[in-house]
Structures are given as structure tokens and as C-alpha cells.
Amino acid sequence: MQTLRVALGDRGYPIHVGPGLLESADLFAPHLGATAAVITDALVAPLHLERLARTLERAGARVVSIVVPDGEQHKDWRTLDRVLDELLASRCDRSVTVVALGGGVVGDLAGFAAAIYQRGVAFIQVPTTLLAQVDSSVGGKTAINHARGKNMVGAFHQPRVVVADVGTLATLPGRELRAGLAEVIKHGLILDASFVAWLEDDMPKLLAGDAAALTRAVLRSCELKAQVVVSDEREQGLRAILNFGHTFAHAIEAGMGYGAWVHGEAVGAGMVMATELSLRAGLIGPQDARRPSALISAAGLPVAGPAGLSPERYLELMSVDKKAAGGRIRFVLLEAIGRAVIRGDIPPGLVCDAIQGCTARGTASSAAT
Amino acid sequence: MQTLRVALGDRGYPIHVGPGLLESADLFAPHLGATAAVITDALVAPLHLERLARTLERAGARVVSIVVPDGEQHKDWRTLDRVLDELLASRCDRSVTVVALGGGVVGDLAGFAAAIYQRGVAFIQVPTTLLAQVDSSVGGKTAINHARGKNMVGAFHQPRVVVADVGTLATLPGRELRAGLAEVIKHGLILDASFVAWLEDDMPKLLAGDAAALTRAVLRSCELKAQVVVSDEREQGLRAILNFGHTFAHAIEAGMGYGAWVHGEAVGAGMVMATELSLRAGLIGPQDARRPSALISAAGLPVAGPAGLSPERYLELMSVDKKAAGGRIRFVLLEAIGRAVIRGDIPPGLVCDAIQGCTARGTASSAAT
Numbered sequence A, B: 001m002q003t004l005r006v007a008l009g010d011r012g013y014p015i016h017v018g019p020g021l022l023e024s025a026d027l028f029a030p031h032l033g034a035t036a037a038v039i040t041d042a043l044v045a046p047l048h049l050e051r052l053a054r055t056l057e058r059a060g061a062r063v064v065s066i067v068v069p070d071g072e073q074h075k076d077w078r079t080l081d082r083v084l085d086e087l088l089a090s091r092c093d094r095s096v097t098v099v100a101l102g103g104g105v106v107g108d109l110a111g112f113a114a115a116i117y118q119r120g121v122a123f124i125q126v127p128t129t130l131l132a133q134v135d136s137s138v139g140g141k142t143a144i145n146h147a148r149g150k151n152m153v154g155a156f157h158q159p160r161v162v163v164a165d166v167g168t169l170a171t172l173p174g175r176e177l178r179a180g181l182a183e184v185i186k187h188g189l190i191l192d193a194s195f196v197a198w199l200e201d202d203m204p205k206l207l208a209g210d211a212a213a214l215t216r217a218v219l220r221s222c223e224l225k226a227q228v229v230v231s232d233e234r235e236q237g238l239r240a241i242l243n244f245g246h247t248f249a250h251a252i253e254a255g256m257g258y259g260a261w262v263h264g265e266a267v268g269a270g271m272v273m274a275t276e277l278s279l280r281a282g283l284i285g286p287q288d289a290r291r292p293s294a295l296i297s298a299a300g301l302p303v304a305g306p307a308g309l310s311p312e313r314y315l316e317l318m319s320v321d322k323k324a325a326g327g328r329i330r331f332v333l334l335e336a337i338g339r340a341v342i343r344g345d346i347p348p349g350l351v352c353d354a355i356q357g358c359t360a361r362g363t364a365s366s367a368a369t
Helices: A025-031 A045-058 A077-089 A104-116 A130-136 A166-171 A174-191 A193-207 A211-230 A238-243 A246-256 A263-280 A286-298 A311-319 A348-357 B025-031 B045-058 B077-089 B104-116 B130-136 B166-171 B174-191 B193-207 B211-231 B238-243 B246-256 B263-280 B286-298 B311-319 B348-357
Strands: A002-006 A013-018 A035-041 A062-068 A097-102 A122-127 A141-146 A149-156 A161-165 A331-336 A339-343 B002-006 B013-018 B035-041 B062-068 B097-102 B122-127 B141-146 B149-156 B161-165 B331-336 B339-343
Touching (some): A002 A211, A013 A211, A025 A045, A025 A122, A035 A045, A035 A104, A045 A062, A045 A097, A062 A077, A077 B077, A077 B141, A097 A104, A104 A122, A104 A141, A104 A149, A104 B104, A104 B149, A130 A211, A141 B077, A149 B104, A161 A166, A166 A211, A174 A193, A174 A238, A174 A263, A174 A339, A193 A211, A193 A286, A211 A238, A238 A246, A238 A339, A246 A263, A246 A311, A246 A331, A263 A286, A263 A331, A286 A331, A311 A348, B013 B211, B025 B122, B025 B161, B035 B045, B035 B104, B045 B062, B045 B166, B062 B077, B097 B104, B104 B130, B104 B141, B104 B149, B130 B174, B130 B211, B174 B238, B174 B286, B174 B331, B193 B286, B238 B339, B246 B263, B246 B311, B246 B331, B263 B286, B263 B331, B311 B348
Parallel strands (some): A013 A161, A035 A097, A097 A122, A122 A161, B035 B097
Antiparallel strands (some): A331 A339, B141 B149, B331 B339
16 A cells, blocks of 8 residues: 655645555544445445445444435436435434545545535545546545536535545446546656656556556556645646646547547547647657657557547637636647646647647547447 | 724635725725626615626626525525526636625525535625624625525635625614624623623614614624634634524524524524523623623513423424534533633523523513514
8 A cells, every 4th residue: 555645734635545445444544523424326336335334334433325326417416415415314413424435426426515515524535446546536626517517516625535445446447447547647748757658668557457556556646636736726727737638638528429438538639639739839849749649549548539520620619618718728738748838829720730630530439449 | 984804814804894885896896806796685686786786897897696586495405506507607707706795695695606606716795684794794604504404505615805884784674683683792792791881882873773883883793703713713612602592592493483583583582591591500690690681672682582482392402403512412601791601511400490581471472573
């Protein structure tokens, strides 16, 4: 097991990463109130709920379980209201600790429930997907979707501890593991060249589910993200570099209909586009520009956008994205492997060329196969 | 106009108190984003909305108005969802400033909407009832009710500024003004003997709506509450003294059905009971014990609980109250005029005697007449 501390003053917390941690009562005990309310979904419950509940009981807590339906479409008012209702029905008072067991959807929903239940209660993250372990573990963002937009209602609410058991990744479908690797690669590309070199060498181990390699990948990703978040907790500036590849990815997801591509796949293709744009803008040379797509491809992720989405449509979709401040699209680009920069002055023609250069020819998308 | 600064570090903010402040664009301008979304209710809108909207426009903002139905029963999920929906429909981004114009219900609802809209946006309080001016202006509490309990869902979210225009109190029904005075009196009784002496002298001016007297009462109440909140922002300990009279009051409200007595009326009778209990517990002498009920009576508030609610029923209702930690009822009592103490060791027999000594004989309650 390895431990990282996120240094957010009196809201700081540890992230424990390693195999078999769901069994470690000691990791949970210091952070639990009298009651632990485990919130999970119908997919994860049969895999891990009983084991975690036994661990929390050994740690001295009364355990209440709330199982919500699986899927992003349930990250909504209705499910949230049901969670709050069950917390009240189970007579949970302000001393309850909400435990989120699952992927990003469960983490966002349970974290937001914890943020607003009786004006805020303690919260523990137990992420069971690679994406949640490297992305939701750090940042304190919680939210639900609204009919008019994703994540439009939410709060910043930091967990007391994150327990990332890489053993849970063994039950993850390959497509979900690869999607998580997109964010791992992103953290390297924007912040740490030597981590990129390690990923280039050890990608086969990660894809094979090697526990030591996964522990290192999760821990380093969290460390890198934490560096950014600690210096910009409320998302005022620097934190925008975490959107590397995401401006393009959001356009792909919106253009294809949410769900056609999983988020990590869209981020894979989006990072290739952002790299191509960095090259065409003269920020990096051709040698550096080849490495991201090779690494993304090695992770089994798409390196080209879907056929049938024109560059003009991307521009349209990107300009309604909320990251477009004051109408200009701000792009996160690479100055080098491991160093990102934010640019708001990129001519649209250059953007179209970059997208064109990274789009699949033909009719089927590479991600859906 | 007088101004008080609530010293909560980077969440600190000014409270401006005086007549005619709804017209002062200068008070709002430093705290406004590009758009001001005014949230008010159907009762307050015809009285003050147009005037405030013109002021906010003079301060440079685009103004969006959201009018919700009047009444505590609308401080719920459904109204909140409507508010969030209208904010999104009006294309408000994170730079919006939510302005709550109204009493405590509007303040709680609008404050909570601001706390969770796009993970938190800026918020201005414009309280138009005496209760909201002296109570909701300080503390940062926002919430909605849930079918299983009042204020069960909410957040701590501090405003950027509070503008308390005592001119708005001229349109307040007398019963609402008196209910607000209950909290003013409470702040004096628990924290400031000389403020109590001033209230004893100047109560007729307050009841007559004298602007200078109201300004002083609101400002000093906010100052006193701020002293407590600043030392205990998240309600861990000391802040409990603000519940003086409220343990009894909640029992009266729950026992009579919410709405039969307005909150301030129940607090009036509750403070008399808490004082009687302080006397019977030997904490204060008979001379001091007479002053609270005389002052509460002078404010036109009930000094006796409703007939038909037995002392045993009070104990039952008080022990399910969330302020009862670990089963024992903790009472806020007086050690002197202007000095409160929290006691968890009061024998139930003594509590019954105190309630019995402060209960109306006969069948009609003194508050409903």
C-alpha cells in the first residue's frame, strides 16, 4: 500500500492505494462516525458491497446500505432525493459518514448527497474504477446532472479519506480500464515527462492488471492532479490544464450522443487532436508530437475522431462549451511532453486542420468496435 | 446607515443596515457579477422587486427575476428545482450573483440554490422581515425542508453582502414584526445586559417602526450573533446558545402543528420557560427572572405556552429534537441577564414544573388571539 496526502489545510486528506484495501478496517476506522451509509450501484453491489460492509463493521460502525440504479442517467434529482430520503429513514444524524463505493457516477452522487445532507456530513471515497481512482479521488467535485446540462448542480466537498483498492480493477471490463488509462496518460502529458516514459515502458503491465504497476499509476496520477488542485481548489485558473484533450472530447461526446463513445475514448482522440494542434501552432516539434498518439494507441484507445463529425461541427460544439470564456475557445496545448499551456488565440482554420488530420476515414468509428 | 463586518476570513462580508438602502446602487455594485438573479416570493415581489431591480441595473447588472410561491411549504425540492431550471434557462453562468429578496424562507431557498448552482455562485441577502434581518443575515445557513424534517437538506454558504433596509419593515404585518423582536430579545438575554436595558426602554419606538431604533436593534443583534458564529462557524459547540428558548419553542410548534404559532411567538413563550427553569435550577434570582417575561410581554409576544400541551408531551417532543445529543436534553439557561450557559443535567421533574408554571390556563392560546 502507498499513501499520498492531499494538502488542503483543514480539508486535507489521505489517499491510500494498493491491492486488498477493502479488507483493511484500520484505514476506515479513524474517519468513521457511529453510522456508515454506503452508497453504491446495482452493478457494484454484488461485487464488493458485502465485503466492504463487513470491514466497516469491524471498524466499529453501524452500516446502512443504499443501492441506486447503475448509469449516468440516474445521476439526477430523483436518485439524489431517494438517497437523502433513505438517510433520513435510517435515522442518520449529522455524525453519519457517507461512503461512496463505485465509479465516478456513484462518487459524484454520493459526494453531493454528503455535501447537502443536514448541511454537510463526512464522506469517504472508495472508487472501484480506474477512472474514478485517478480522477474523482482528487478535486472535491461533486454533482448531479440537470436536464439542461451535465454537472450543473453540485458542490465542492472534500472526502475525509480515499481508499483506492486496485484489486477492484480486476472485475472491471477492459473498455473501462482503457478509458481510465486516458486520464493517467493525460496527467503525464501535461505535468510529468518521466511518468510518460514509464507509461511507455510499462503499458503492457497495466493492461494485464499488474497490481504493482496499477498502484504506481494511480498514486502518481493522484499526486500530479493534487499538485494542480491544491494551488487552485475552486477552479479559477491553473486547474484548466486538467482539461487537456477534453475540449475536443466534449465535442465528440456531444456530437455522437453521450454514451456512444465512453469518456476516456473521447479523451484519447481529443488528446491526439490537441497534440496535433500544438504541432501546427509551432509549440512542439514533430518528434514529441508522435509520442502521445503512440502511447494512447498502446493503451488500446482511439487516436482518431469519429467519421462523420466535420471540423465545423466541432467548432460549433466547442464554442457552446462552458470552458469557452467570453466566446473565445481556450485550448490546453503542449509545449513539451510533460508541460501544458493555455492558449486563447488559436485561429479557427488551424483548429479545423488539426481535427481533419485526426479524423477516421470511412463510416464506422474506431471506438465502437 | 450603519455597517458591520462579519469577520470570517476570506468568507467575511459586510452587513449594511438602515432605511432606504434598496435604492443604493453603490452598496450592491462591488459584489455583482454580469447578471443578478433576484429570487423573491409572490408576496414580496409587488412590494419591492421593481425598485430593487432598477437599483441593480443602475449598479451595472443584467437582472433576471425568479418569483416563487409564498410560504414555508414551498421551501422544498420542487421549488428549488424550478429556481435552478430558471437560472439555466436564463443562461446564467458561474459569474451570476443570486440576490435573495424576502424573508427567511426566500433567504434559505435562494441561498441554497446559490450554494449548489454550478457548484456554488455568489449570493447577496436582502432580508425584508425583521426576523430575517436579525437571524438569517448572520450564520451562513441555507436549506430546504424535506418531508421527513425541516431544514434537513442544505449547505453553509456565506453571502457577499447583506443589505438590510429597515424601510421594508413598514410593510410588515404587526405579528411578523413582533415575531422578529423575539430573536432581538434573545440576542440580548444571552449576550448583552446593556442591550436588554435599551430594549426595555425603547420597545415602544421599535413597535412604532422608528427607523433609528430599528437600525440599532438590527445592527446590535447581528453583531451579537456574529460574535458567536465567528467563533463557531460550523455549529460545533458555543453556537448552541443561540437556541435559547428554542428547545421549548420547537416542542410548542411541533405539538400545535407548524403554523398555528409563528416561530417568534413560540420563542417568546419558550424563553419565558427557559428563564423559569433557570430560576428553579438556582442559576438566577427572582428579580432577574422577572425581566425577560416583562420584556417579551412588552413586545406583544406570548409569555405562556398553549393550554392543552402537557409537560410530559413537551419532554417527549424535546427528546426527539436533533439538539438532544445522546438522549439527554441539553438546555440553554441564563446565569444572569446577558449571560447564557448550556446544561445537560437538569432533572425532568424540574423541567415539568417550569413548563407547568408557564402554561396558559383555559382553552384558547394567547398567541392565536
